Amino acid sequence: MSNRATLHEVARLAGVSLASTSRALHGSGASPAMIEKVQTAADELGYRPNAAGRSLRMKRTFQIEFAVADIGNPVYVEMMTAIHAVLAPHGYRTVVSSMGDQADSAISVLRALDDGHVDGVIISPLRVNDEFVELVRSAEVPIVAIGRSLLDHGIDSVSTDSAMGIGIAVAHLTQQGRRRIAFLNGPTDTTPGEHRQRGFDAAVSDPSFAGESLGTEVADDFTVSAGVRAAHHLLDRIDGPVDAIVAANDLLAIGVLRAARERGLSVPDDLAVTGMDDTEIGRAVLPSLTSVSLGTAERGRVAAELMLARLSESQQAPQLSTIGPELMVRESSVRSTR
Amino acid sequence: MSNRATLHEVARLAGVSLASTSRALHGSGASPAMIEKVQTAADELGYRPNAAGRSLRMKRTFQIEFAVADIGNPVYVEMMTAIHAVLAPHGYRTVVSSMGDQADSAISVLRALDDGHVDGVIISPLRVNDEFVELVRSAEVPIVAIGRSLLDHGIDSVSTDSAMGIGIAVAHLTQQGRRRIAFLNGPTDTTPGEHRQRGFDAAVSDPSFAGESLGTEVADDFTVSAGVRAAHHLLDRIDGPVDAIVAANDLLAIGVLRAARERGLSVPDDLAVTGMDDTEIGRAVLPSLTSVSLGTAERGRVAAELMLARLSESQQAPQLSTIGPELMVRESSVRSTR
DNA sequence: ATGAAAGCGCTAACAG
DNA sequence: CTGTTAGCGCTTTCAT
Numbered sequence: 222m223s224n225r226a227t228l229h230e231v232a233r234l235a236g237v238s239l240a241s242t243s244r245a246l247h248g249s250g251a252s253p254a255m256i257e258k259v260q261t262a263a264d265e266l267g268y269r270p271n272a273a274g275r276s277l278r279m280k281r282t283f284q285i286e287f288a289v290a291d292i293g294n295p296v297y298v299e300m301m302t303a304i305h306a307v308l309a310p311h312g313y314r315t316v317v318s319s320m321g322d323q324a325d326s327a328i329s330v331l332r333a334l335d336d337g338h339v340d341g342v343i344i345s346p347l348r349v350n351d352e353f354v355e356l357v358r359s360a361e362v363p364i365v366a367i368g369r370s371l372l373d374h375g376i377d378s379v380s381t382d383s384a385m386g387i388g389i390a391v392a393h394l395t396q397q398g399r400r401r402i403a404f405l406n407g408p409t410d411t412t413p414g415e416h417r418q419r420g421f422d423a424a425v426s427d428p429s430f431a432g433e434s435l436g437t438e439v440a441d442d443f444t445v446s447a448g449v450r451a452a453h454h455l456l457d458r459i460d461g462p463v464d465a466i467v468a469a470n471d472l473l474a475i476g477v478l479r480a481a482r483e484r485g486l487s488v489p490d491d492l493a494v495t496g497m498d499d500t501e502i503g504r505a506v507l508p509s510l511t512s513v514s515l516g517t518a519e520r521g522r523v524a525a526e527l528m529l530a531r532l533s534e535s536q537q538a539p540q541l542s543t544i545g546p547e548l549m550v551r552e553s554s555v556r557s558t559r
Numbered sequence: 560m561s562n563r564a565t566l567h568e569v570a571r572l573a574g575v576s577l578a579s580t581s582r583a584l585h586g587s588g589a590s591p592a593m594i595e596k597v598q599t600a601a602d603e604l605g606y607r608p609n610a611a612g613r614s615l616r617m618k619r620t621f622q623i624e625f626a627v628a629d630i631g632n633p634v635y636v637e638m639m640t641a642i643h644a645v646l647a648p649h650g651y652r653t654v655v656s657s658m659g660d661q662a663d664s665a666i667s668v669l670r671a672l673d674d675g676h677v678d679g680v681i682i683s684p685l686r687v688n689d690e691f692v693e694l695v696r697s698a699e700v701p702i703v704a705i706g707r708s709l710l711d712h713g714i715d716s717v718s719t720d721s722a723m724g725i726g727i728a729v730a731h732l733t734q735q736g737r738r739r740i741a742f743l744n745g746p747t748d749t750t751p752g753e754h755r756q757r758g759f760d761a762a763v764s765d766p767s768f769a770g771e772s773l774g775t776e777v778a779d780d781f782t783v784s785a786g787v788r789a790a791h792h793l794l795d796r797i798d799g800p801v802d803a804i805v806a807a808n809d810l811l812a813i814g815v816l817r818a819a820r821e822r823g824l825s826v827p828d829d830l831a832v833t834g835m836d837d838t839e840i841g842r843a844v845l846p847s848l849t850s851v852s853l854g855t856a857e858r859g860r861v862a863a864e865l866m867l868a869r870l871s872e873s874q875q876a877p878q879l880s881t882i883g884p885e886l887m888v889r890e891s892s893v894r895s896t897r
Numbered sequence: 898a899t900g901a902a903a904g905c906g907c908t909a910a911c912a913g
Numbered sequence: 914c915t916g917t918t919a920g921c922g923c924t925t926t927c928a929t
Contacts, residue, residue: 225673225699227922238900243924252898272676273620274922276611277905284654284676292640293839298630305657314676316622316654319643335563337906338610338622338652361563445843475843482845501631505783505813507820507845565906576916581908590914612906615921675922 226266235262246270276337284314285528286339288330290347292319294443294472295500296517297345300367303521304343311529313340322411322442324348331356341532343367343524347411363531365524369412372541377527379520379542383413383497384420386513386546390467390495391424393511393548395431397555399464399493403435405451405477406469407443414439417469417497435459440473448476449483456484463492465554471496471503474510478553493554508552516544564604573600584608614675622652623866624677626668628685630657632781632810633838634855635683638705641859642681649867651678660749660780662686669694679870681705681862685749701869703862707750710879715865717858717880721751721835722758724851724884728805728833729762731849731886733769735893737803737831741773743789743815744807745781752777755807755835773797778811786814787821794822801830803892809834809841812848816891831892846890854882 232242235258245251245259262268276282285308289297305315316339320327327346331353334342342360345367346353357364358374370378387404394402404421407414418437425434440451448468456463468474474496478488486492488508496503499514523542530537570580573596583589583597600606614620623646627635643653654677658665665684669691672680680698683705684691695702696712708716725742732740742759745752756775763772778789786806794801806812812834819826826832826846834841837852861880868875 225675228924229922239923240901240925241899244899247924250898255898267673269673269675271615271922272674273611273614274905275924277609277615277907277921278923278925280611280905282611292636295633298636301655302630302657314654314656316652317639318652319640335605335607336610337563337607445839478845479843501783502840505817506843507816566908567906577906578908578917579915582915585908588914593914609906612921613908615905615923616907616909618921 225271226263226268227271228268231259231263231266231268234266235259280337281340282338283312284316284339285525286316286318286334286342288318288320288327288342288344288346290320290322290327290345291443292317295502296470296498299500299517300345300521300524303518304525307522307525307529320346322347324350324353328353328356331360335361337361341365341528343528347413349412363528363535365527365531367520367524369416370541372539375539377531377539377541379524379527379544381515381520381544382546383416383513383515384423386497386515387417387420387467387469388424388427389546389548390497390511390513391421391430391432393550394465394467394493394495394554397465397493399554400432401435401462401464402432402467403455403459403463403465404437404467404469405448405455405473406437406439407447407473408441409439411443413443414469421467432464435463440476443470443472445472445476445479448473449480450476452477452480453483456480456486465493465495468494468496471498471500471510471512474503474512474553475506478506478508478510489553489556495554499549504551511551511554512549514547514549516547519544563609564601564606565609566606569597569601569604569606572604573597618675619678620676621650622654622677623863624654624656624672624680626656626658626665626680626682626684628658628660628665628683629781630655633840634808634836637838637855638683638859638862641856642863645860645863645867658684660685662688662691666691666694669698673699675699679703679866681859681866685751687750701866701873703865703869705858705862707754708879710877713877715862715869715877715879717862717865717882719853719858719882720884721754721851721853722761724835724853724886725755725758725805725807726762726765727884727886728835728849728851729759729768729770731888732803732805732831732833732892735803735831737892738770739773739800739802740770740805741793741797741801741803742775742805742807743786743793743811744775744777745785745811746779747777749781751781752807759805770802773801778814781808781810783810783814783817786811787818788814790815790818791821794818794824803831803833806832806834809836809838809848809850812841812850812891813844816844816846816848827891827894833892837887842889849889849892850887852885852887854885857882 341363438455440447496510496512499512503510679701776793778785834848834850837850841848
């Protein structure tokens, strides 16, 4: 079979009109006999409806874009899988685009949106500025934001309380008897960086906080290698022992594990470490990471469902859905009993 | 701005014909004055060419699909990044689709191909059967295979010698003085599983092999959790010490690390471990993994370039490009000096 | 229930 | 260099 068969050819082979052929294939308002006839012809020709023709006519592409800051982060891969699982049964393809971690490249992704190649966008930006918000507001297709809530701008959003998540990690550590606690954050001009910083500051200034804050170290990036560097820097500059490091995500926490090992510090015996995001890799690492789950897959699932709802009944008021954090206790924060 | 402007509206605002407008926007065969006029009108309306109209007319979508068995494997994420980096400057979007690890779902991905939503497919299948090959051969768009070579079927392919890679790992281990060596493979009915098995069998039956083969253990899957289970099983059934385990990929090797730890075995002192794929996570793990690099990013890059070449001059004969394996020695296989 | 015909937005002959 | 026109493949009125 060399060339794709068109609907026209199917119609000719079946000996019926174009319109009837189209209807028969979609099952709406056609006689059983017609459906039978057309289906046979279509099968014989190996007919596949052409996406471009369909899109042009229907003004729908059946593609949803998932735009993320950094596809290298396993969090996004997990989200994507969840999104795909929701969307695929409804006939939507998922297109991933990596925005890079800079606001301006996120903006170029949004600009590219107006060529109508997708019916909607699920976006998880690291940095949000005015131009970004303006572009989101004026986009021609529905947008669902994961991360910072853009509900105030009329955008469906899926959020999580990562600040509280950090609080939970700090509470867990003090409960474990850790006193001198430091925070290893990623860049604070990002949405997660900002929220998690606020969470740490709040936790250690709470009257019930039974420890001592050793302050914050800021890594260049939310990655393992940045985590290693920052952890060394942190441990260099602090006088006396550090009992625990709360890392802003699992990747940074894995960096801490490595830095600790390079300095001959045992985790969890000398130093407790917690991460955030509850990634598979955090579970696999040695020692396994105690981590605050932010419901990654759940957020993806909910975002996809918001998108589906928006696509069908665009009337409904913008929603904000919030997924609560949950602590997953593993080896990196609990002293071995032996 | 509520509705997208069409080329027609731009033409009207500029007071020129549709054709001139189209030409002016593409810069081909239009006077400077025309270009200026049209550009101004286009800017004023915020014009973006519509993808569906364009695709329908040009019979090109400027989308390339990357179809992989399991997007959860970091290898594919790295490949995708490399592919995207090559394709994006040429105006192509990259669409990822996960095929699942079963041959039949790979086939459904290939079937979906004939709706013309992409101009080409870069595919990395885990399992290849006759039906799959037939579908690939008869596809309407160019296909580039990563993994098993399909050159014999006239398909551009990017391959690597993973069998030799396993041989390199084995040689490294015997050089390190490890004698009793076992192989932890993934499913052997997959392309990588089959190749790597062959590599291990060849290595240990080579006259120059200065060790003792403890045979192969097959994990259910190329994942960390399958690796943990299989490693325990392996260590349970073998009498006497195991000096080294060669794992078929990094994920399985990380599973071995964890199983060893659970049994109180020290890596690398009691047991040496090697992985394959040289993933970032293998580098971050403790101890860091000695791993055979198969040039993941390079393979992605080359595949994307083959695709680009095929898209422009479809005349050229099918190519096979092979990336050589390279051993990256790290902590998991080398006894600490202290 | 079926057919005829229009048209989605765009580009590429073809004429001038 | 510019304009007129056809048509990519499909769905959907509108008649019948």
